[in-house]
Amino acid sequence: MNLFVSDAERTLRRNQNYASLGVAQGASNSYLGDALSVPFALALGLSATVASLIGMAPIVGYLLLPLVPTLVRRISGGLRTIVLVSVVVAGTRGILFSLLAIAVAAGALSPTGAGVAIIAIVVIAGSLDNVSSQLQLTWVHLVLSEHDRRVAIQIMATLSTLVPGILLAVGSLVVVGTSVRSFVPLFLVGTGASAVMILSLVRLPSPGKTKISSSGMSLLRSPIPVALRPLVLAQTASGLAHGLCPFMGIYAFTVLGMSPAFAVLLAAMTTIASFVTTPLIARHLIGHSASRLLRFSYLIRVVGMGLVLCSLPGLASAPSTVVLGAILVAVGNQAGGMATNERLFRVCRGSEALLQQGRLVAYPAFAMIVGQVIMALVLLGGASYLAFAGLIGGGALLRLVSMKITHGEDEPVCDDPEPEDLDEPALEADRRLWVPA
Secondary structure, eight states: HHHHHHHHHHHHTTHHHHHHHHHHHHHEEEEEEHHHHHHHHHHTTEEEEEEEHHHHHHHHHHHHGGGHHHHHHTTOOOOHHHHHHHHHHHHHHHHHHHHHHHHHHSSSSHHHHHHHHHHHHHHIIHHHHHHHHHHHHHHHHHSSSHHHHHHHHHHHHHHHHHHHHHHHHHHHHHTTTTTGGGGHHHHHHHOOOOHHHHHHHHHSOOOOOOOSOHHHHHHHHHHTTTTTTHHHHHHHHHHHHHHHSHHHHHHHHSSOOOHHHHHHHHHHHHHHHHHHHHHHOOOOOOOOHHHHHHHHHHHHHHHHHHHTOOTTTTTHHHHHOOOOOOEEEEEEEEHHHHHHHHHHHHHOOHHHHHHHHHHHHHHHHHHHHHHHHHHHHHHHHHOOOHHHHHHHHHHHHHHHHHHHHHHOOOBBBBBBOOOOGGGSSSHHHHHHTTOOO
């Protein structure tokens, strides 16, 4: 046992920069992401439509990912510069959110004006946060050997998933009623986490000049490979479903009359559920079909959405039913994201895999935006149970369509191959690491 602890300590010491980066990522996502910005919008008295748009606005960042290869080529492979600038801009959200909360509490700014400002902040800074999160993984893969990459990414992934569950649970105790002032300390902690993230990134070895062979935009204009076509279409339909469905916390606040603190606690519980199930999903993918798991993930999400529909206003069991439904949806999202990434890297090799990943992100992101527009128009007509039920029910049907579209069983991976057996070791290391929202 002492030997095990000693080995773990030595591993953490060797990867302390990656461990601090994982903690900083988790803390920043907790207090600067939609888990807090959406309850903050609800506490301001903004409508369910505006709160939903605030939560979904960072999707714009996924639309920007296909542009990253072109940008890297234009600045002579300056991946490090892009990541650092993106993190700096994304980290300003905490300060700006705090100023807005103080201004509204003092009566110097109306909630409507604050809502407009929040949307602008989230579109710009939140989108860059999504871009930097993906590129940080690429950075780590470029500077480490095969074995060290796996160890570092495992540490980062574990901490960046565990920390939000803990911090959001704490945040639900800090948020008092609909007081916007109570959000300020949490936003400032998020800003501090961004500063730690910057320091951790600066201490990492430089990735040097990153060579990109072709433009991501030229790839988007090319036909979808036959082997990827069902996956892209299914994920695009699922993206439309994701855009249609409002946040479960918004449903609990608007329809069931729960507090913003409950919405924060709900986010904490779904995050913890994702953390617990992630290693189980990763283990299952070794030696099993990614396509089959993807179809099962759609089914899990449909069941979770059905439970939310059963959470009728006035029922004593409604809050607990919403929690259970939200947990199932979160687990389904996690399984679907990991299965999608696994399927992609089993089909594609070399630089094509990295470029096709941009397509696999951009298409569903565009569909999400279309779904957002539809959701906003529906909720503008009245945020009633029937409106939410129509949106969630429509999303469930689209997930069933995605389940039908996805077909064909990919070859299972019997074991985790050694680096020397791989044509592209870095790509093989990447395949379980990127999980789309």
